[in-house]
Amino acid sequence: MIIEQDPDDPAAYVLLSNLYASAGQWDKVAEIRKHMKQRNLAKEAGCSWVEAGNLIHKFHVGDTSHKQAFEIYQEIKEMGYVPNTDFVLHDVGEEEKEKYLLQHSEKIAVAFGFIGSVGSSKPVRVFKNLRICGDCHSAFKYFSVARAREIVVRDSNRFHHFRNGSCSCNDHW
Structure with a gap:
């Protein structure tokens, strides 16, 4: 019906x-997906951005273009989060699913926020053009404990305030 x-509207096809x-x-x-291609419809690309040092740093999924890309991905690995691959909606192997999830733009932005403000107690504030995925939501609850920092993510639906392993949305995102 939609x-x-x-x-x-590609959003209905994606849903x-x-x-x-x-x-x-x-x-x-x-x-x-074949029908979308025939109609020349494309899903909106996810992107996230964070402000650091009066500059906006924008990230896309799997982004390696940032000059600190190595450190950003190292930060994600060091936090020790294990992705929940149930959130990957592609018919690929488990290892590939984990790779997809670890490369989400919002994870990259949050990790950059951590390394870009080392020693700070201020919250990491990230903006995202689409809705946050379930795995990233779980990851940020974990990250808020692992790094003892508040994380604020503004997605297309609401603000999420992650603190001490919980989110202000009470997991009703």
């Missing part, structure tokens, strides 16, 4: 594709 209302993927119906996922 697609019938606005057949040129439908994700529903099929979560049910393991990979043939239907492929069909939806």
Whole structure:
């Protein structure tokens, strides 16, 4: 029904594709993605940004273009978070799923916030153009304890204030 209302809105196709993927119906996922390609529709790319030193640092999924990319990914690894691969809606192996999750733009931005403000007790504040995923939400609860820092993420729906292993949304995001 949503697609019938606005057949040129890629968000409806992405939602439908994700529903099929979560049910393991990979043939239907492929069909939806093929239909999107035929209609020349593309999903909005996720990006996150954080301010540090009066500069805005913007990140995309898997971003390695930042001059501190090595340190950023090292920070993510050092925190020891193990991704929940149930959130990956692609038909790939477990190792590839973990790689996808560790490269989300909001994780990169938060890790940069940690290394960009070493010794600071101020919250790390990140903005995201899409909704935060479930794995990142869990990761930030973990990171808030691991680094004893408050993390504030503004996604497309709301503000999330992560502190001492919990979020202000009470996990109703």
